Amino acid sequence: MTDTGARREVLRLENVVKNLSLGRVTIHVLRGIDMSVYEGEKLAIVGPSGSGKSTLLGLMGGLDNPTEGHIFIDGTDVTTMREGRLAELRNDKIGFVFQFFNLLPTLTALENVALPLQFARNKRFSPEKRAKELLEMLGLKDRLKHRPTELSGGEQQRVAIARALANNPALLMADEPTGNLDSASGEVVLRALDDVQRETGATVILVTHDQQVAQRMDRILTLVDGRLVDGEG
Numbered sequence: 001m002t003d004t005g006a007r008r009e010v011l012r013l014e015n016v017v018k019n020l021s022l023g024r025v026t027i028h029v030l031r032g033i034d035m036s037v038y039e040g041e042k043l044a045i046v047g048p049s050g051s052g053k054s055t056l057l058g059l060m061g062g063l064d065n066p067t068e069g070h071i072f073i074d075g076t077d078v079t080t081m082r083e084g085r086l087a088e089l090r091n092d093k094i095g096f097v098f099q100f101f102n103l104l105p106t107l108t109a110l111e112n113v114a115l116p117l118q119f120a121r122n123k124r125f126s127p128e129k130r131a132k133e134l135l136e137m138l139g140l141k142d143r144l145k146h147r148p149t150e151l152s153g154g155e156q157q158r159v160a161i162a163r164a165l166a167n168n169p170a171l172l173m174a175d176e177p178t179g180n181l182d183s184a185s186g187e188v189v190l191r192a193l194d195d196v197q198r199e200t201g202a203t204v205i206l207v208t209h210d211q212q213v214a215q216r217m218d219r220i221l222t223l224v225d226g227r228l229v230d231g232e233g
Ligand SMILES: Nc1ncnc2c1ncn2[C@@H]1O[C@H](COP(=O)(O)OP(=O)(O)OP(=O)(O)O)[C@@H](O)[C@H]1O
Pocket: 020, 021, 022, 027, 029, 047, 048, 049, 050, 051, 052, 053, 054, 055, 056, 099
């Protein structure tokens, strides 16, 4: 992206460390991450399997707490925020696409996508209409009534993306959003992300192992063994 003066920082990580313990062993998943993300940016996070990409994205999305360090979303330190307030912030500002979808099994595709809209404090859209539009945009207009077990992996992934887009999030985070898709469906997803980004000015952060997908972003960060390494990947 072109740098036209002051860019607004929407996300900042300061010395973010994440350790996990497995029995007596401590796993150093993230070893001190410092980074900023600016409004409207499209950012790719790449790196080998196990390098900490999903962990990092989850922390950025306020889904988990770091062991050390601070994470600021729109200038607010989310690491010290109470869970109730954080849940509100997530629903207002963040759309999250999980690597393994996390769709609710008893709900249809339409109901899964409409769900975050029902929790929104400012009802900007009619939940059902908005959910239908998003599912149509992602090529699923004939799958509205299907439950996750009645959908293919790629279809579930697209439902998960529609759900993340439902509230027009300022920050859209997606963990391998094209990981289960053939190239045509992957293209539909990337176009949907582009459209949303263009229309709403959202900031998009995605984790991918696909170099072609990464190259379409404005900036690429590479994670190796829990550290960001220099250079555009
Ligand atoms: N709950 C957990 N307990 C212990 N170790 C964990 C836990 N969750 C993740 N890890 C470890 O943390 C490391 C980073 O995991 P993470 O899921 O962030 O990797 P990733 O870069 O997303 O990998 P992939 O590309 O395979 O999705 C891995 O070595 C993993 O085994």
